[in-house]
Amino acid sequence: MKHLLGIEPLDRDEIGQILDAADAMLEISQREIKRVPTLRGRTVINLFLEPSTRTRVSFEIAAKRLSADAINVSSSGSSLSKAETLNDMAQNLAAMNADVLVVRDRTAGVPAMLAERVRIPVVNAGDGAHEHPTQALLDAFTVRQSLGSIEGRVVAIVGDIAHSRVARSAIHIFTKLGAEVRIAGPPTMMPVGIEELGVKPCSSIEEALDGAHVICMLRIQRERLEGALFPSVREYSRTYGLDLRLLRLARPEAIVLHPGPINRGVEIGSDVADAEPSRILDQVTNGVAVRMAVLYLLTGEQA
Amino acid sequence: MTRWRVRGARVLDPASGLDEVVDIDVEDGRIAGMGTDLPGIPEQVLEATGLWVVPGFVDIHTHLREPGQEYKEDIASGARSAAAGGFTTICCMANTDPVNDSPAVTEFIQRRARDTACVNVRVIAAATQGLRGEIMSEMAGLAGAGAVAFSDDGYTIMDSSVMRRVLEYAKGVDRPVIAHCEDLALKGATAVHEGAHATCCGLPGSPAEAETILVARDLELARLTGAHLHVAHVSAARSVELIRDAKDAGVRVTAEVTPHHLALTDAVIRGYDTNTKMAPPLRTARDREALRDGLADGTIDCVATDHAPHAAYEKDVEYTSAPFGVVGLETALPVVLDLVHEKRLSALDAIRRMTCAPASLLRLRAGSLEIGAPADLALVDPEAIWKLDGPELQSRSRNSAFLGREFRGRVLRTWVAGRAVHGSDETLP
Numbered sequence: 001m002k003h004l005l006g007i008e009p010l011d012r013d014e015i016g017q018i019l020d021a022a023d024a025m026l027e028i029s030q031r032e033i034k035r036v037p038t039l040r041g042r043t044v045i046n047l048f049l050e051p052s053t054r055t056r057v058s059f060e061i062a063a064k065r066l067s068a069d070a071i072n073v074s075s076s077g078s079s080l081s082k083a084e085t086l087n088d089m090a091q092n093l094a095a096m097n098a099d100v101l102v103v104r105d106r107t108a109g110v111p112a113m114l115a116e117r118v119r120i121p122v123v124n125a126g127d128g129a130h131e132h133p134t135q136a137l138l139d140a141f142t143v144r145q146s147l148g149s150i151e152g153r154v155v156a157i158v159g160d161i162a163h164s165r166v167a168r169s170a171i172h173i174f175t176k177l178g179a180e181v182r183i184a185g186p187p188t189m190m191p192v193g194i195e196e197l198g199v200k201p202c203s204s205i206e207e208a209l210d211g212a213h214v215i216c217m218l219r220i221q222r223e224r225l226e227g228a229l230f231p232s233v234r235e236y237s238r239t240y241g242l243d244l245r246l247l248r249l250a251r252p253e254a255i256v257l258h259p260g261p262i263n264r265g266v267e268i269g270s271d272v273a274d275a276e277p278s279r280i281l282d283q284v285t286n287g288v289a290v291r292m293a294v295l296y297l298l299t300g301e302q303a
Numbered sequence: 304m305t306r307w308r309v310r311g312a313r314v315l316d317p318a319s320g321l322d323e324v325v326d327i328d329v330e331d332g333r334i335a336g337m338g339t340d341l342p343g344i345p346e347q348v349l350e351a352t353g354l355w356v357v358p359g360f361v362d363i364h365t366h367l368r369e370p371g372q373e374y375k376e377d378i379a380s381g382a383r384s385a386a387a388g389g390f391t392t393i394c395c396m397a398n399t400d401p402v403n404d405s406p407a408v409t410e411f412i413q414r415r416a417r418d419t420a421c422v423n424v425r426v427i428a429a430a431t432q433g434l435r436g437e438i439m440s441e442m443a444g445l446a447g448a449g450a451v452a453f454s455d456d457g458y459t460i461m462d463s464s465v466m467r468r469v470l471e472y473a474k475g476v477d478r479p480v481i482a483h484c485e486d487l488a489l490k491g492a493t494a495v496h497e498g499a500h501a502t503c504c505g506l507p508g509s510p511a512e513a514e515t516i517l518v519a520r521d522l523e524l525a526r527l528t529g530a531h532l533h534v535a536h537v538s539a540a541r542s543v544e545l546i547r548d549a550k551d552a553g554v555r556v557t558a559e560v561t562p563h564h565l566a567l568t569d570a571v572i573r574g575y576d577t578n579t580k581m582a583p584p585l586r587t588a589r590d591r592e593a594l595r596d597g598l599a600d601g602t603i604d605c606v607a608t609d610h611a612p613h614a615a616y617e618k619d620v621e622y623t624s625a626p627f628g629v630v631g632l633e634t635a636l637p638v639v640l641d642l643v644h645e646k647r648l649s650a651l652d653a654i655r656r657m658t659c660a661p662a663s664l665l666r667l668r669a670g671s672l673e674i675g676a677p678a679d680l681a682l683v684d685p686e687a688i689w690k691l692d693g694p695e696l697q698s699r700s701r702n703s704a705f706l707g708r709e710f711r712g713r714v715l716r717t718w719v720a721g722r723a724v725h726g727s728d729e730t731l732p
C-alpha cells in the first residue's frame with residue numbers, strides 16, 4: 001500500500017492488515033504512557049483544506065502517539081486560489097521532506113491529484129463525496145470489536161447516501177469483508193448506479209433495519225440540502241430519524257454507528273445516541289488507533 | 304506552380320462514390336486529373352501504394368480562441384492542428400472574446416484566417432447577442448459578412464421563445480442553427496454523466512435527460528418553424544432515437560458526434576483526469592454503441608471534433624474546477640477509422656462523415672474531389688500504428704483525452720489548394 005486514497009482500491013487482505021495493526025495500536029492507547037517511538041523523527045502534515053476539527057485532532061493524536069511530528073496546515077485565510085494552493089503545496093512539501101501527507105478537501109479527487117505530485121504517501125482524510133477511508137476502517141474495527149466478526153453480518157446505512165463519503169467508504173469496506181449492506185434514505189439522496197456497488201437499496205428505514213446487526217446513521221447536511229433534496233428537517237427526522245421504536249426492528253445485539261458530529265433529534269434521537277447499542281464514543285477512541293495503524297503501515301515499515 | 308502526381312493510392316471520394324486505385328494529378332493548386340492513364344508527365348511523383356488519398360476533412364465545430372484567448376489557441380495554431388489531422392476546412396465557434404456576434408468580429412476572424420491560417424477557416428456566428436440567450440444577433444448582417452451558421456454552443460438558449468425566434472430568423476437568412484442541447488438547470492454544477500462511475504468518484508453527475516429534453520424541445524421547434532436544426536455533439540442513446548424519429552417525420556434536422564463520444568465512456572473519469580471532462584459528458588457504453596450505430600445508419604450525419612483547447616494550468620486543477628473541453632483535430636481520423644477496422648462502417652462512409660457530409664449540411668464548397676476544384680487533400684496511412692505522447696500536437700494546448708493512447712491510422716500529409724500544409728519535406732509535393 002503506497003497511499004490510502006480510498007477503500008475501493010484495497011483488497012480484503014490489506015484491510016485485514018490495517019485492522020490487525022489497529023488492534024496493537026489500541027493497546028498502546030490504553031497504556032499509562034500512550035506513546036511509542038515507532039515514528040520518531042518523522043513528519044506528518046495534516047493538510048486540511050476543509051475544516052474538520054475532529055478528524056484533524058484524531059490524526060494529530062495518532063501521529064503524536066507514534067512520536068511523529070504533526071504539522072497542521074489549513075487553508076482558511078489563504079488568498080491563494082485553489083489551483084495555486086495545490087501546486088504550491090506539493091512543491092513545498094517536497095522541499096520540506098515531510099514523510100506523510102494527510103489531506104482533507106471539499107472536492108472529490110484532490111488526494112488522488114496530490115498523490116501524483118508528491119513522492120510521499122498520501123492519506124485521504126475525506127474528499128468531497130468520494131471517500132473517507134479511515135472512517136470506514138474505524139467503523140469496521142468497531143464492528144469487529146463489538147460483534148467479533150463482519151462476514152455475514154447485515155449492515156444498514158441510513159441517510160444521505162448521495163453526498164456522503166462516509167457511506168461510500170462504508171459500502172466498500174463492508175461489502176469487501178463479506179457483509180450484506182443495505183441502504184435507505186430519501187429517494188433524492190440515493191445516487192444513481194449505487195446498486196452496482198453490491199448494496200441493496202431499501203425503500204424504507206424499516207426495511208433496512210429489519211434484522212440488522214449494524215446501523216450506520218449518516219449526518220445530514222441540513223444547511224445545504226434542506227428544501228432542495230428534502231422538504232424539511234422535521235419531515236426528515238420523522239421519516240428517516242433513528243429512534244428506540246425503530247431500533248427494536250434490528251437484532252437484539254445490534255450496534256449503532258455515527259461518524260459525528262450528531263444532529264441530535266434529526267438523524268438520530270438522543271435516546272438512541274446515549275443508549276446501550278450506541279458505539280459512537282468507541283468510534284472516536286478506535287479512530288485514533290486505526291489512524292495510528294495507517295500512519296505506521298504507510299511510513300513506519302520503510303524505516 | 305507545378306504539376307505533380309500521387310500515384311497508386313486508393314482514392315476515396317464519397318461525394319462521387321469513387322473508391323479505386325487511381326492516380327491523381329494536381330496542377331496550379333487544382334485537381335487536374337484522376338484516372339489510371341493520366342496524360343502528361345508530372346514534374347514530381349509521390350508513390351503512394353497502400354495509402355489512401357481522400358478529400359481534406361471538414362470540421363464544423365472548432366474552437367479557435369482568437370480573438371481573446373490566444374494563450375489557449377490562435378487561428379494560426381488551430382489551423383496547424385487541423386492540418387496535422389487532415390482537415391482542410393474548419394468552422395470556428397463564436398465564444399471568443401469579444402464574442403463573434405457582429406459582422407466586425409466575423410470579418411476580423413476571416414481576415415486573420417486569410418493572413419495566418421494554413422487551412423480554410425469559416426465562421427459560425429452567435430445566435431444571440433453576447434451568447435446571452437436573450438436578443439438574437441444581427442443574423443442577416445452576419446450571414447452577409449460570411450457566417451455559415453449560427454450557434455450559442457455551450458450557452459444553451461434556455462428560453463424556448465427565444466429559440467423559436469432564432470430558428471425562424473435563421474431560416475429567413477437561409478442558415479442552420481447549431482444547438483448545444485443541455486438543460487442548464489437539470490445539469491446544474493455537474494461535470495460528468497450521472498451513473499455508477501460518478502457515484503463511485505463522488506462527483507455530481509447530470510443524467511442523459513439533461514440533453515434529451517433539449518433535443519426533444521428543439522426538434523419540436525424545428526418542426527414548428529421549418530428551420531434547419533443541427534444538433535451538436537450528440538452524446539446520449541435516447542437523443543439518437545429522437546433524431547431518427549424526427550428525420551423519419553420529415554423534420555429538417557442534422558446531427559454530429561465527436562470522436563471522444565465515439566471512442567470513450569464515463570469509465571475514464573475514474574482517475575479524475577480533467578482531460579476527460581467535457582460538455583456534454585462522456586456517457587455509458589450503451590450510449591456509445593447507439594452513437595456508433597447512429598453514425599453508421601446516417602441518423603448522425605457527420606463527425607465534428609468540438610476541438611476545445613485549454614492551457615495546461617487551467618486543466619491542472621481539481622476535477623470540479625477544470626474547464627470543459629478537449630482538443631480533437633489531430634486524433635479524429637484514427638478514432639473514426641476504428642469503426643472501419645471493426646467493420647461498423649465502410650471506408651467510404653467513414654470518409655463521407657468527415658468530408659462531404661459536414662460540408663453539405665453547411666453548404667460549404669469542400670469535402671469532395673472535383674476536376675478543377677482546389678486540391679484540398681489528405682494522404683492517409685490507414686494501418687500506421689502510433690502513440691499520442693502530447694508534445695507532437697500542433698495545437699497550442701495539449702488537453703487531449705487520448706494522451707498515451709495507441710492509434711491505428713494516421714494522416715501523413717495534408718494539402719490545401721495543392722500546397723502541403725502538413726507532413727511535407729523538401730523533396731516531395
Ligand SMILES: [Zn+2]
Binds near residue numbers: 456457535582
Ligand atoms: Zn457544445
Ligand SMILES: [Zn+2]
Binds near residue numbers: 364366609611
Ligand atoms: Zn463546442
